[in-house]
Amino acid sequence: MAIIGAGTxxxxxxxxxxxxGASTVLIDPAFAGTTCATVGCMPSKLLIAAAREAHRIGRAGLFGIDIDAARVDGPAVLRRVRAERxxxxxxxxxxxxxxxxxxxxRARARFTGPDRLLLDTGRIIEARAIIVANGSAPVLPDAFAALRDVAITSETVFELADLPRRLAVIGSGAIGLELAQAFAHLGVEVALFDRADRVANIRCPxxxxTLRDILERDLDLHLGVGVVARKHEHGVHLSWSGxxxxxxxxDKVLVAVGRHPQIRGLDLDRAGVELDPRGVPVHDRATMRCGDSTIFLAGDVAADLPLLHEASHDGAIAGRNAVALPAAVRSDRNTRFSITFTEPTLATIGDAEADGAVTGTADFADQGRSRVEGRNEGKLTLYAAAPDGRLIGADLIAPAGEHLAHILAWAIQRxxxxxxxxxxxxxxxxxxxxxKQALRTICAATPLPLPQNQDAGTPAGA
Incomplete structure (x- = not known):
């Protein structure tokens, strides 16, 4: 088996x-580490951790704690990010x-046939099955690429020597939201722009x-606008309209408008597989196999769900099925859920639509523990299927949201x-x-009664 790409x-x-039981070769030009470790999950969470600490210290007065004016040492923050990364x-x-x-x-590979790869070292690899897993890269439109050093992406932002004074962020997806708010909490003046009228993939209005209200407190939010950028002697000048x-x-513009699968240079047209309009091989997510070929996809290159746990699952499915050829071992996919590490945490889980679907919403403004900790903001909406109130999905921005999201994803999958x-x-x-507040609303809308050990009259803040 030949595997192209040494990421997750x-x-x-x-x-x-x-x-x-397969004999394997793993082909990669650099073996530098996974996207998560080098430019994704971990360095971004390191920056977010510093931002949350600065934000927490700045709110100490709420608890009657008097702290002298704290100073964010930008170079020190970024040095720790790089060292731990x-x-x-x-x-x-x-x-x-x-x-x-x-x-x-260590090499680059391209297809010369359905079962043959040519490496840039001149070596030819013939394999019973080939798994393409060479990841994705940030999209950098030409207009921003022309700005050169003042335009940064999620793969170059962590190389900054110091925090910028003013930062523009283009794109309000997960990467744009996380980094925009983190920089804002570190004292940077941030403006966030997006052509869309909505932020992220949140279905509940x-x-x-609530998400927009929180963001607008931290930064300047411009939705439904187009942006024109030109280089300036002091950074970059942006004009927007809509x-x-x-x-x-x-000072800098962070371009976070998405990632594209790294398929260029693979010569997939010689692999004998059907390609979709993006040039990505058409594949079955239950097997990760491309049609009836001996070629499989795994991870971000498949352009399905660019998340680490999904990439790992993709790889396991593809590796197992490559060995099982010509048999197909179909795998049930996990409940879809994604977490965006804003403050509070944002998450979307499962589905929002079903025949006779009912919803229940919880407000964290007066929720007991959240208020105790001074984190009492956020909303959570659950989606359930009639007639029994089976949970099918959720949208939330809430304190401890990453933990609530896991509980709900597990409950939905079960x-x-x-x-x-x-x-x-x-x-x-x-x-x-x-x-409880959201769950009780769903129970009241479905025929099944509340559990006997639940008091529907318990105040939300108790």
Whole structure:
């Protein structure tokens, strides 16, 4: 088996194929570490951790704690981000170095046939199956690429020597939201722009409105606008128009308008697989196989769900099925959920539509534990299927949102009803108690009665 790409998906695919008895080669031009460790999950969370600490200190007065004016040392913040990032990346590289001799091949590969690869070293690889797992890269439109050093992406932002004074962020997806708010909490003047009228992939209007209110407190938010950028002697000048219009001067512009699969240079037209309009091979997510070929996809290159846990699952499925050829081992996919590490945390889980669907919403403005901690803001909406109130999805922006999201994703995947979830113990006082308000609304809208151990009259803040 030949695997192209040594990121999260490629490593999982190689591991699964070898575990199931295959002889493997893992082809990568750099073996620098996974996207998550080097430019994605971990460095962004390191920056967010610094931002949350600065934000927390700035709110100490709420609790009667008098702290002298704190100062954010931008170079020190970014030095720690890079140092810890490099540590995580080194750990990933160590796992690659532990592969059996001959498995890792440092090269670039392209197809010359359905079962044949030509490496830029001149070597030819013939394989019974080939797994393409070479990831994705940030989209940088030409207009922003022309700005050169003043335009940064999620892959270059962590190389900044210091925090900019003013930062423009283009794109309000997960990456744009996380980094925009983090920089704002570190004292940077931030403006966030998007052509869309809505922020992120939030389906519930109440959660969407709460998210916007929170963002507008931290930064300048411009939705439904187009942006024109030109380089300026002091950075970059932006002008925008649409739902509102204006212009401004910024030190840097962070372009976060999405990522594209790294398919260029693979010569997929020689692989004998059907390509979709984006040039990505058409594939079955239950097997990750491309049609009836011996070619599989895994991870971001598949352009399905660009999330680490999905990439790892993709790789395991592809590796197992590559060995099983010509049999197909179909896998149930996990409940879809994504978490955006804003403050509070934003998450979207599962589905929002079903025949006779009902909803229940919880407001964290007066939720007991949230108020105790001074984090009492946010909303959560649950979606459930009639007639039994089985949970099918959720949208939320809430304190401890990443933990609430996991609880709900697990409950949805296990096909739990609102009544069944309410029958489980909720310790007091915890933020998890905030789920009760939404669950009770769903129970009231479905034929099944409230659990006997639940008092529907308990105040939200208790």
């Amino acid at each position: 998906a490629g490593l999982a695919a190689e591991r699964a194929a070898r575990k199931n 490099d540590r995580f990346a080194a750990l990933t590289r160590e796992s690659i170095e532990s592969l059996p001799d001959g498995v890792a091949i 109440k959660v969407q409105a 739902r509102d219009q204006g212009d401004g001067l910024f 096909r739990v009803t609102a009544t069944e979830l309410l029958e489980l113990p909720f310790y007091h006082p915890t933020i998890e108690e905030g789920l």
